[in-house]
Amino acid sequence: MLEIKEYELLNSLIKLKIKCTQRQVAEKFSMSLGKVNQIVRKLCEQQLIQIGSDNVFQITERGVAALEPYKVHNAIIMAAGMSSRFAPLSYEKPKGLLKVKGEILIEREIRQLHEAGIDDITVVVGYMKEKFFYLEEKFGVKIIVNEDYYRFNNTSTLIRVTEQLSNTYICSSDNYFVDNVFEPYVFKPYYSAVYAAGETDEYCLECDNKGRIKNVKIGGVDSWYMLGHVYFDHNFSKKFVQILKEEYVKEETRSQLWENLYMRHMNELCLYIRKYEADKVLEFDSLDELRAFDQAYINNTDxxxxxxxxxxxxxxxxxxxxxxxxxxxxxxxxxxxxxxxxxxxxxxxxxxxxxxxxxxxxxxxxxxxxxxxxxxxxxxxxxxxxxxxxxxVQNARELDYHNSSEVAAAISMMRTLSQEKRKSEYNFDIWKRAMEFVERLQEEQKSDFDDFLNLENLMKQLYSYIEKDTTEKCLCHCDCYSPNFLFDDENNLYLIDWEYSGNDDPASDLGTFICCSDYSYEEAVATIEQYHDGKVDGKILAHYLGYVSIASYYWYLWALYQETMGKHVGEYLYIWYKNSKFYAKKAIEMYEL
Structure with missing residues (x-):
């Protein structure tokens, strides 16, 4: 293996394709002539360079072969993510396909890789993947599709290219490099970094005196932080692939950036810092930042x-x-x-x-x-x-289920809507919608577990009672839970998000309100009585408790369907499942009295 100065000298000779004198080398690498003479003598003895009669030296074929372990083999461009922070442009096209100063970001990056002699390029796509397919014919890149882009993080991209990781550049499709950062030979693995004066919430680096990254922490002051491309050498890739494959089974690994996996294994995975000026390696996190760099976006974002x-x-x-x-x-x-x-x-x-x-x-x-x-x-x-x-709504806060005045205001809104008895051209019918979700889940083969059928039968038994109740249907919100009740600084209340609205039984609004809460049974009954301004009899209570169950069941099915789309609902899935059963049994018991 070469020493760093030996590598730098050989790399300069092959990269610049020039002959040099010792004095020129000393000036280029800020070394004394004595040190240069020592390095040149050693390289000559190993026949890696040769010196002509004019005291000028050049690299030999053996010198070129000595650089082979440092030769970059390929590049991976990660282009699967949604870049949801870059609103609104990323809603319409992947961020890597934005045109910046006349060039499409990913195309500029591919050209820069080609200029460095790196032609083996793989682009991993996911979000709006079809918009990247043209790159294969235009630039000769390979396309790999990451179907997990919407539910996992960029570890799901690298797990798809483990066989290709060697001496490899890892790039993001949305970086803009003012100057070409890519090289045909690289001495050691690194993560590029720029300096942030003052506070930053980026991934900040702490390094030893040789530049090896020893610690990464999120957030810092006056720090160098991760930004831009990364270089894996063969040894790093081999160890990283082993760790990634072992840990990819874990939810933590799939849901986090590959950098988080690296951070947990820094003792085994060696990366060095490669410093760049902040105006040379760019990433645009907002349209305002892009406008500051490319003024064409000020008047026309297209x-x-x-x-x-x-x-x-x-x-x-x-x-x-x-x-x-x-x-x-x-x-x-x-x-x-x-x-x-x-x-x-x-x-x-x-x-x-x-x-x-x-x-x-x-x-x-x-x-x-x-x-x-x-x-x-x-x-x-x-x-x-x-x-x-x-x-x-400035400083908006959502309703607190245990704040009596806020709950009273929400109940008043639901009652206002039901008492108006407005009729829409469109029905919601929460029971019918629930049955539609059952069909979709069966089509997606997501209903193949015993309790799914048991719960469906219980709910049908409940509905056989409820459908006999004579309740006039009218316009309902149909999504009355705490995040849709917003208060401003002056305690004005807004009932937002009317997507699911339509004609339905008014009990469905109160049912949704209760089924999304952490109310006990006694609190649920008290809320129903508050809605009615007093105690309610068995049949009315059974009807409203029944709709707590039906609303729970609808949202439980909705949550299962969302998860087929890769959107994780979290604890609500279990809450709605439990409430479906509990309140169905309570209501059936009252109906059968």
């Missing part, structure tokens, strides 16, 4: 979403600022933004929602909600495509 906003709010692209992604929900993705001195929210419909959400029904309900002052945030909804613009 985004349909931005055009929607401009049309509704009568503004220009450049007026839409302070864009921040709101944590993606299970149904949709959203972002907040400012125009002038007002803040807004743009709701973007999620993939597959057209299968179970009627946007025309939602549009009608939003008009009613605004009229009844149940939701003063509403501005506009497109009833064909489902996107919506609303006012942003």
């Amino acid at each position: 985004s349909k979403i931005m055009k929607n906003i401009c049309r509704v709010l009568q503004c220009e692209d450049r007026d839409i600022v302070n864009i921040k992604a709101i944590k993606a929900g299970l149904t949709n993705t959203s972002f907040r933004f400012s125009v002038g001195d007002k803040d807004y929210v743009y709701r973007h419909p999620g993939k597959g929602t057209e299968n179970y959400i009627n946007r025309k029904s939602e549009a009608f309900s939003m008009e009613v909600a605004a009229e009844l002052k149940l939701d003063n945030t509403f501005i506009y909804i497109d009833e064909q495509e489902g996107w919506k613009i609303s006012y942003f």
